[in-house]
Amino acid sequence: MSYYDDDGLSPKNAQTYDAGTGGNNVSPATGGSLPGSRGGLNGSRGFDPNQRALVDLAKSAQRTGVTPNQSATLNQWANEYNIPFRGPEVHPGRPQGQYPHIHVGPVDHIKIKGDCP
Amino acid sequence: VRTLAIKKDLSTNEYKALLVCLAKIATSFTFVIRPEIKSGPRIKSLIERLNDFLIAEQEVDQWPGTQLFGRTAKLFKFKLTEQSKEILLVSSKGLFDWIQPELPEDLSFLYQDDQNCLTNIAHEKDAWLSLNSDEYNLVLKEFSELIIRNN
Numbered sequence A: 001m002s003y004y005d006d007d008g009l010s011p012k013n014a015q016t017y018d019a020g021t022g023g024n025n026v027s028p029a030t031g032g033s034l035p036g037s038r039g040g041l042n043g044s045r046g047f048d049p050n051q052r053a054l055v056d057l058a059k060s061a062q063r064t065g066v067t068p069n070q071s072a073t074l075n076q077w078a079n080e081y082n083i084p085f086r087g088p089e090v091h092p093g094r095p096q097g098q099y100p101h102i103h104v105g106p107v108d109h110i111k112i113k114g115d116c117p
Numbered sequence B: 001v002r003t004l005a006i007k008k009d010l011s012t013n014e015y016k017a018l019l020v021c022l023a024k025i026a027t028s029f030t031f032v033i034r035p036e037i038k039s040g041p042r043i044k045s046l047i048e049r050l051n052d053f054l055i056a057e058q059e060v061d062q063w064p065g066t067q068l069f070g071r072t073a074k075l076f077k078f079k080l081t082e083q084s085k086e087i088l089l090v091s092s093k094g095l096f097d098w099i100q101p102e103l104p105e106d107l108s109f110l111y112q113d114d115q116n117c118l119t120n121i122a123h124e125k126d127a128w129l130s131l132n133s134d135e136y137n138l139v140l141k142e143f144s145e146l147i148i149r150n151n
Helices: A049-064 A068-080 B012-025 B041-049 B082-091 B133-146
Strands: A085-090 A101-104 A107-111 B002-006 B028-033 B054-060 B066-068 B073-079 B105-110 B116-121 B126-131 B147-150
Touching: A049 A068, A049 A101, A049 A107, A068 A085, A068 A101, B002 B133, B012 B082, B012 B116, B012 B133, B041 B082, B126 B133
Parallel strands: none
Antiparallel strands: A085 A101, A085 B066, A101 A107, B002 B126, B002 B147, B028 B073, B028 B105, B054 B073, B105 B116, B116 B126
């Protein structure tokens, strides 16, 4: 199961990482990395470990985009770990944010894939 | 109507001069409270101080510059007077400081007919003025350094 399986992801189960069940599981609590991400925590200074891990996940998501369900999960985690979350939102006709996106802490314009609710 | 964008690194003095200028041409201002973002104590205090100038308060899923999906925010609209302008002047140091949790979001200004005068997407550091010819000339004359480009 990958981290971003909509059916398998919940804040509750994502807070536990069982290395024996598959290396792709990850959560803010464990500080792991998304498949394909650099996985380091060095780029997110000034956060506690959970916040740092969430910001790193958001950075990965910024490259790939997220589904509405994944956006909702990031929102839940942002609330749980006290990281500001904005969106989903769009700024029609403006230089930035013309497409549906979210902001997670310092990570801006994470594109929403598919239709927003 | 002509549109002028506000530069992103507006100084405090420039911001306050802009508010003074807007008070001459706008008649109301708005900001929003987004429930998905925490609200600090200054927000409650500010709304209490502005209570006498409150025109409307409503749940919205869009406001000038921003549209939400699947959620709403609370839009507050206030009368722009000398007193309410003074409250704004002492409450913030910059146009792009209007971000939760410290302050409500997206302080913007409206004309008498509710058309947008200054629209602000504070977290994007994106704000612009919508001006008729007379106002355009006034702003360019007094505040040309505030402007970064025509949209």
